[in-house]
Amino acid sequence: MQHRTDPRLLDAERLIGERLGDRRLDFDSMLAVSNIYRAATAVRRRAEKGVLSEFGLSWGGFTTLWVLWVWGEMQSADLAEECDLSKGTLTGVVKTLEKRGFVQRTAVEADRRKVTVSLTDAGLEAIEQLFPRFNLYEGEMVGDLSTSEKQELAELLRRVIVAAGSR
């Protein structure tokens, strides 16, 4: 192992092996999956306590703003899909973002069941200020990895996403 790591993590892993003894167990898969989850939690918490808290945004709120910035005004269902949220959850997130004045809803005349969501001026300003700082945080979170390791990590995860099936 050519890089320093927190030795406590490996200790815990070894201990688990001892406790489970001779049970048949796919240890490699277990560690890969549980580390995905722990890493995601750590990364989300750090982002929410750091950059995002200054704008009163949750991870989901930031994602929504980001998607609207990149893709522009979107219909509600597409936005939920792109943010990887259920439509019910998106209603709540958009409601919160509306309260903060970052997004607005617009009824669609052609089909009055539909609603589009778009950034307000304040929302545009927020995401333009926020994104560079968020991207710096992202860099810190994977700062211990080389460029090729980051790419390798992203690629391995891409395959997990496909295997798990995002829906």
Added chain:
Amino acid sequence: MQHRTDPRLLDAERLIGERLGDRRLDFDSMLAVSNIYRAATAVRRRAEKGVLSEFGLSWGGFTTLWVLWVWGEMQSADLAEECDLSKGTLTGVVKTLEKRGFVQRTAVEADRRKVTVSLTDAGLEAIEQLFPRFNLYEGEMVGDLSTSEKQELAELLRRVIVAAGSR
């Protein structure tokens, strides 16, 4: 790229690059971090809809049961730490597990502020039935990866966890 992946994922990534144009942007870090989050979400959802739903357990509930199984009876604060949950959240999770009859609380005589949590017989039976099936699911979720790739993934994530700081 020697493995098949969902081409839609890479398309979306390419699109983002186009939309952001010439903004300075750490693309590799962004993809690594966002894929960590998406993979965790996908993996959690699939587990909760599959194995865990049969026992009426959330991811957090399963984790708690698992930790109690491996470590045995624990004091509430240590359990929260080990499950990577705030103590307030743990109170709620344990409450739910109590309702299901899987765990029990015990007051500590020596220090009456403290409470220990342990598996009931039903809880022991549940986790012993559940774990092998959960482990199979874990295997499926990373089934597209070779053993050394799983280990590589776990190791890269371990370094992210340390860099992000789990608290």
Added chain:
DNA sequence: TCGATTTCGTTTGCTACCAAACGGATATTA
């Protein structure tokens, strides 16, 4: 054209999650 079906976003009811406030119990210190 009008009843049935489908398709929207929202609402509802639930669990999960956090930070911060709380209140009881233990430690500390004057």
Added chain:
DNA sequence: TAATATCCGTTTGGTAGCAAACGAAATCGA
């Protein structure tokens, strides 16, 4: 030993998240 501080788990108030039920609107069939 009495006042103070600290340490526990719980509660509170908020957002987030899902599935399923819902109501309004559009579409389809006959």
